[in-house]
Amino acid sequence: MICSKCNKEKNDNKFFKTRSSFTNKERIDTCNECIDTQIKNGGMDELLKFLRFVDTPFLNKIWFSDKVNENIGTYMKNIALNNKNDTYVNSDIEVKQISKLEVESNEEVPEDLVERFGPGYPLEEYKAFQKKYDFIKNGGYQENTTMHTEALIKYCIFQIKTEIALAQNDLATAKEYAKFAKEAASAAKINPNQFKKEDLSNGIEAFGELSRVIEGAKDVIAVLPKFRERPQDKVDVTLWCYINYVRDLQGLEPVKYSEIYKFYDEIKKEYENAIITDEVKSGDL
Incomplete structure (x- = not known):
């Protein structure tokens, strides 16, 4: 194997094994010597980072024992012999204490x-x-x-x-x-290439479901188009029926709702113009 750190080709046994379940590789790409140097230069922070990386526990008594003497190679052999089934989550409580001391905040x-x-x-x-x-x-x-x-x-x-x-x-x-x-x-x-159609649509398979989702999205409702020339609710329909009822009593033809809405717009404009005119006269503008 070629070390990703020093770029030297070395035997496989010069690279630490990893227990991580998130890789198919048996060994990491950085050689033991480079890892040892990195840990000695970086101290406990680098040690914990490495152990998390290979999913190996930090055991305080082993790391500071006379047999290990803070040597990463000896430590890894000791773990492989005596704690081969343990992972980083099995680290002892003193890891938390060390990490708190290292936090600058x-x-x-x-x-x-x-x-x-x-x-x-x-x-x-x-x-x-x-x-x-x-x-x-x-x-x-x-x-x-x-x-x-x-x-x-x-x-x-x-x-x-x-x-x-x-x-x-x-x-x-x-x-x-x-x-x-x-x-x-x-x-x-x-990963985007793993998404299925139902993942991207949030499981929506029918138009009715789509309608319910849209109605629940408050930020979408404001920009959706409205059919202004059609009745929006029961009140609009009732007014439309009443207007045509009165027109029928007067012998007039029924009107479309679009004509009623046009009348609304005209009255609204007249009202707004009246307000502006009054404000001008009173000197508010």
Whole structure:
């Protein structure tokens, strides 16, 4: 394999395995040596970011034990031998404590965000995750099953991580996160090429259903065309019938409703002109 960081070709065993369910690859594209250097330079934040990336738990006692001595290679071997079934969600409680110390803001991470997106992220990232989540939800996305919900959450995390890496000009990391984001999007069924006709129409299959949806959209009603020369309600119909009844008593021909509406417009114009004339006389204009 060729490392995406140092561009050197190395044996497969020089690349860490990943447990993430959002990729079909057994190993990541960055070699162990580059990962070790990145963690030593970045400290605990880089360690947690890497462990989230490969879906491996952070276990405080193992990381700070004498046998591991803060070496990522030894740590990964220890986890593979003793905690092979654990994932990042099985990280111990001290991850939360560490993440809070690293948050630059004095605010604490709300518990509902930790519960939704998992422990170990800085506050600003939690806010970005939630903003992305709300944006997709408010756009009409329907979480039909808990699997869709989980996939959507994963997508939000990986997509924000991709954007952060791009902002830091870390193209190799951005590429890795983008792969996971794409796979999570497929699992959540939010890729445009996965949409079916009923997804785009919100399940509308009949004209009656379309009418109900339009009537419920307040921002649409204001711009819909109205048939001004037709009766709009029962009151209009009653007035129309009464007018033609009186005309019939007088021996006159019945009128169309369009003629009645034309009369309304003429009276309205006369009324408005009268108001303007009165205001001019009184000096209000």
